[in-house]
Amino acid sequence: MNKRLPPCAGEWIDRNRTIEFRFEGVTYQGYAGDVLSSALWANGVRMLGRSFKYHRPRGIYSLAGHDANVMVENGAETNLRGDRLLITPGMDVRAVNTVGGLRRDRLRVTEWFSRYLPVGFYYKAFHTPRRMFPFYERQMRKAAGLGRINPSATSPHTPKDYAFCDLLVVGGGPSGLSAAISAAEQGVQVLLVDENPQLGGSFLWQHARNPDARRELDDLLSRAGELENLSVRLNTQAGGYYSDQWIALFDGQRMTKLRARATLIASGSIEQPAVFENNDLPGVMLASAAQRLLHLYAVKPAESVVVLTANDDGYRAAVDLHAAGVKVHIVDPRDTGEPSGLAQAASAAGISIQTGTVVQKAIPVKGKSGICAAQIVRTGEARATSSQVECDGIIVSTGWAPNAALLYQAGVKFRYAEQVEQLVPREIPSAIFAAGRVNGVYELSDRIADGRRAGLAAAACLGKYGGEIPSAPIHQGVVPSHAYPVFSSAGNKAFVDFDEDLQLVDIVNAHQEGYDNIELLKRYSTAGMGPSQGKLANMNAVRILAKLNGKSIDETGTTTSRPFYQPVRMALLAGRRFHPLRRTPMHAWHVTANAEMIHAGAWMRPEYYHEEQKSRSALILAEAVHVRNAVGLIDVGTLGKIYVHGPDAAAFLERIYTGRFSNQRVGRLRYGLACDETGVIVEDGVVARVAADQFYVTATSSGVAAFYRELQRWAILFGMDVQLVNATGHLTAMNLAGPQSREVLEQLTDLDLAHESFPYLGVREAEVAGVPAVLMRVGFVGELGYEIHVPASYGLHVWTAIMKAGQAAKIRPFGLEAQRLLRLEKGHFIVGHDTDALTNPFEADAAWAIGRGKSYFVGSRSLEIVRRRPLTRRLAGVVFSEDQRTELPQECHLVIHKGDIAGRITSIAPETTLGHPIGMAFLHPDLCEPGQEITVRIDGGKAVQCRVASMPFYDPEHTRQG
Amino acid sequence: MPHRLLKFGLRRHYPEPRMFRAPAELKPEYDVIIIGGGGHGLAAAYYLAKEQGITNVAVLEKGYLGGGGTGRNTAIIRSNYLTPEGARFYQASVELFQDLSRELDFNMFYSERGHFTLAHSPASLRIQRWRAAVNQHLGIDSEVVGPEFIKHAVPEIDLTCGGHQAPVCGALYHPPGAIARHDAVAWGYARGADRRGVEIHQKTAVNDIEIRDGAVAGVHTDRGYIKTRKVLSAVAGWTTHITDMVGLRTPLVIHPLQALVTEPLKPWLDNIVVSASLHLYVSQSSRGELVAGASLDPYELISMRSSLDFAEGLSAHMLDLFPCLGDVTVMRQWAGLCDMTPDFSPIMGTTPIRGFYIDAGWGTWGFKATPISGQTMAATVADNQDHELIQAFNLSRFGRFQLVGEKGAASVGH
């Protein structure tokens, strides 16, 4: 750690804890509190990364995560930022995107070809001849990208946190601290977040050697500490502002979703690069980075530097560097006016100053792993007049850009202010506040005053302050930013965007090609599209474009800023991944009984029940056969279950369903078919009239939530006196079916089950196994059957009681697949399976379900129009011969007639209780006549024949279910 | 290195001219005004000039070229649609895309990567089979594949979804599924149209359209009035602004669609992966970023704001499918506008207003239709009669209750 300075007050490192770590296979030492970049710099390592495109060496530039020069991977994680990555014992990292290691990176040859790779070069070549493009593309893809993923990594489930406050203050620097205190003193609940491990912001590095500033900070910190309603979160970034004061905070471990009532942004500003040749090489860094190195990590940035500055901040840094034993020479492009106080101080300290002069080029050492001199020239003069100053560092301080990402996201509009040569807020939405440098206020005392102003304004907005709000300070001092910090005329290797290796010449050329507005320029040149999202590139790009167009910054405009402020790990956004799953009360029983449980929407349902040595299809068929011949029980707890009460209940259901219900007798069931307003089938179920003013209706498992919602809305719109209860969750249901179902059920109920007393399509309320139940005689599987609805909490009890009572009859549970088969044999279509998003009742061959003489129901008027149009398709049954079983169509294979699509198989059952395969299909109406031969094209293009058959396939006279 | 790049290294001055002019003045009259300088409008302008011989055309763009859906979509191109009308139309688009870099002499980075639509249930798989059957009937390369095939192509995938979702039981695989540089499509067409005499006016907003006796008479812009007898509206998410100007009723409702992009990674994901159940689609761009999107925002909104819900939901589903990506970072999220129709098919062609042509209703599928919509709309505008490929998509289909049911397959469609 030969570049480490003696201990200084306020440093973030703990010299008592030495940490060993590895970088590029070499072991180094640093201190606890060091980030990777600072620890390496302390060891004299200058080349910390390679650039994206030309693989140029890169070092520390911002030391604040505002650039992406230092990105490493550790085998598990990738694209880690060296500027913010704390070193830990045993850490072993390598730079991303090199071939053969950082130093010997074989891809550095790319730079030799750079003159042949102008802006957007990939749009201009490689596409002819077409067959060559995949080759070129592979090479380019390989070269692009930064880190590698680790395919064996797993994602831990990170928790998410929710928080609330009156006022969120983003940034704990001079203005943010002052704002938070001012608001909290008025009784506002304040949350102050700062991305750094300590409060203080630029106090800590920019004003570290100023004892007055230190006292000011201590005073603010102690006042903040005394306020119980001011809480602080450190190491926390506000990653994105979303509408209505909804802010995502990230602390590296978790995301906190914060709801504030007001937000105050005091996020400071981001120091901007100057554009000159080789302005990207290790050794060239921002003054703010040099000061961070000096004061936070006690590391000497270089031995001898040229400070290129056009503001007071650079002079302050120069004095700091000088005090740390660095040889300093100041170069200042400005040529007019009295030297400021800081300039005089620098001069007094013996620092040489050249005004009216700029750095035009950094002279690299061999291999470009550092610099050995700065080529300087008087502003406006030719390169020939240049001279060189030997140095191993160039410290740049020519201006700032507001760190305004959150303000843009909050809808703040900006304007360019010449007195600070920066964008400042112009229009701020209510309950959003900006203070400090992001608000164009630069002097330390002004920033504290501006924080106080904004804090009080926020308190007033929150109703906690009624006094006077001071006006915003007006910047009086030296202009903090240079209006055009571009000091290279040729523009080669003078970088505007370090992430993208984008040079001044690229911007000029893109402009020449017609990409002359900021959005087009950005997209064509990729300025600002890299991992640091233009934090160091956008402002200079706008300045250059404005100059090229001869327009002002305001006329040129800026690009918008979108979340996230810094890249966010997906694991933090994903959180615990809550995916609700629904289980019926009988779920555990099914699992014990070896059911194959499958997802059915949000529900889990038994598909069939396993038995050893038996195939899936054999088991499904066996379950179905058992229902046909004996008795079976199926869990239909997932069915939608809705109560409809009230004097208008019958009239209401008549408007909902296509059928008639006003003349339905109490104790009877009817089929209900519902359409939407366009006449498309959306739901079906049974409608049981349990009392004159009370109906109990079922709906499909997946459709009930939407159906219930629509019922509620129609009830409001119709203005009818009905009450609706969605009982889907609190009731459960099972269907006992088969010729022996009566014998099983009568053991468990006192209800008279004789056909005469409880006929087909009857509904009764009675106890089953001691539990109050609604019993419905339905026949959708085509056998004698009872659907039993009971409170969910008793579901398992009733189920096990029925299974026990059925032992003599060898009752067996059956699953979804057997049910589907049994229904298909009865010719019942399944909504959403046999019908699609446009099927109307005529197409579904369900015109019979439309009540005669009804005036209005949902969809009726549309169906009136549809009915007058020729039918284009109809559902029909199809049958196959037994020997076709090995070569059957699958569902959704197409019916082909005379070379055209003439239909589609919607359901198919290879193994049936009938002995031969059957199916259902949409067919052109001309092909629907029973006996008609049709052709289905199956996988591989083979044609399979089948015959149209009338439905139901099984028991067409309905003798068994009745 | 291709010899085409040599000139850049060997010439003293940068040799490239402007790709598109910036005409200072609007002419008093054009044969055709195209509203919208996105891919569709520019493609229509290009084909009007090239194939219909109509060059007195102005494209009016209120912002910048390709600034709407063209520059905001996730750049997926495919033709494995459900309806024969849709599949035929998009297949024609794919065929134009395949040759577009050569046609426009502008490398669109059209890259066939193979497109998987994952099915997490038998119900979903049968829909994929339906699509495959329709596709195969029309000669489109598309088939249903099993889990092993998917795992072989995308080894990083967790077919069990970590137990968070129903496992993947198969997929529709569409080998020609491709991605391209979306902006380049707009720029390439812009350059091609410009070279054929079309005027492109950026930062020119249409404030009103003058209709006289049921026919288009002219357009009021913020730079003055222009006479014209034909107006083509190709503004996707802003269509309802335009149709309100001419008093045309449509079923269009605007919803935002969001997307995000991760930091660049070395290539690992060759294919385009879509899961309707997980509301997710993802591919890796030529820059190495993962580009991912989800389903539409759940309510009508004509605003391109981002939401945290989207980033959270998408990340969760991404990790369900790719558990190795937990430490991969999301760099940026954004939104675009989608003009949705009830049947998810576009609204194209002539309208009851003479001389007013509409190219809208793209929902989430506008980018992949860019070349063919340009070509068919150019023919439609020139002939004043719907091109054969788009007849099914005319606005009048709703009045006739003759919808084109592309929705049947798609809860998410990219």
Add this chain to the structure above:
Amino acid sequence: MKSLRCPINGPRPLQEFQYGGELREMPDPDAASDEEWADYVFHRNGGPAVKREWWYHVPSGTWFIAERDNQSDTVVRTYLYGRETVHE
């Protein structure tokens, strides 16, 4: 819009709500022509405006009307259907 005021339950996070589309006046089905009916069924007022919309608070099963600007995503007011004149 990140939270919405349910007239029954007060302001709640948006995740608890389901959007129900624009409130539209149904023409008399018996009197309307086919064209008028198709227009009602399919066409929407998709342009920018403050619209009256159906919203549903899922946990409590409450439908209500929100007057919302579909560009700024701000809600002017919410009320139960037919109760817009009642002051809260």
